[in-house]
Amino acid sequence: MHYPEPISKLIDAFTRLPGVGPKTAGRLAFHVLRMKEEDVLDFAKALVNVKRNLHYCSVCCNITDIDPCRICQDKSRDASVICVVQEPKDLVAMERTREFDGYYHVLHGAISPMEGIGPDQIHIAELLKRLGDEGVQEMILATNPNIEGEATAMYLSRLVKGFGLKVTRIAHGLPVGGDLEYADEVTLTKALEGRREI
């Protein structure tokens, strides 16, 4: 005994999403069954639109519905700085600080030999082209503070050595609101190393 085909197909589709197991998928599918038809249609349309109407910005590789993206079109920003991030989400996190008014470059990943991702699989070529062209003076490496992110930052900093660029890495240290007691040794070591006079 199985579910009727339409529902088992939907359960399959949900199961393919990350972090969704068969039980959750079943729960979600039955929820969809109880949703209003127009809401389900909107959901389906949103899925297709994301795939059809979004692409990568030809300049910074961020996802966008217009090309170049809104940030790259914004002439009021500081063209001398490019902040390199791994994912579109990281760009949004940076924008939330309201402290950065340069441009971005989104790599869409990080170098990870373990997962077979080399420099050619992420958008480094586009970045190099921009660094040569646009009168950029500083590249801020804002990749994640983990092995892959560090490796990518290290790789990029070596790659652009001859470009005469200032290359910076965002600081490691204690998160604000964090607790010294619960900080791991590596973070604490980095926080000590990065100490500044006040």
Next chain:
Amino acid sequence: MHYPEPISKLIDAFTRLPGVGPKTAGRLAFHVLRMKEEDVLDFAKALVNVKRNLHYCSVCCNITDIDPCRICQDKSRDASVICVVQEPKDLVAMERTREFDGYYHVLHGAISPMEGIGPDQIHIAELLKRLGDEGVQEMILATNPNIEGEATAMYLSRLVKGFGLKVTRIAHGLPVGGDLEYADEVTLTKALEGRREI
């Protein structure tokens, strides 16, 4: 700074699913962005099909793509027993036992005064019609072993008192593979009450 509209719409749609918060919704939406276009189209189609091609079986109220559903069409089953469950998922759980070969009735809910669900909001009228019609001799109440399920079972058993039916309730007790030490008092009391000679 926000995400482009297509992606924020999809994040909204995911957020409306049960147990999906904004962070998970973002993760899922970006996953969809990376999926193959044909897989996304299949997903969208599955969503719409569930809503368009599934309805309730006119006999047992289970969800089905044909009417009557496959179980109600199966003449080899025992027509003298109807097993009453709350949800289609419960029916599937019962079928997995391969121990029951009667017919089912799916209530799609349980009586719950707390949530304002009375006997008229669940499919009891359809059940009563069947009990009168079809030469049914036994009704097994397989609603959930919680307050709402018990209340529904109690309500149904009283409702059919004049029908001359055998009304049974599935047993409460220790789950197989469970641990006496961790059983709650109510379950253990029920297990004692329901003890059988071996």
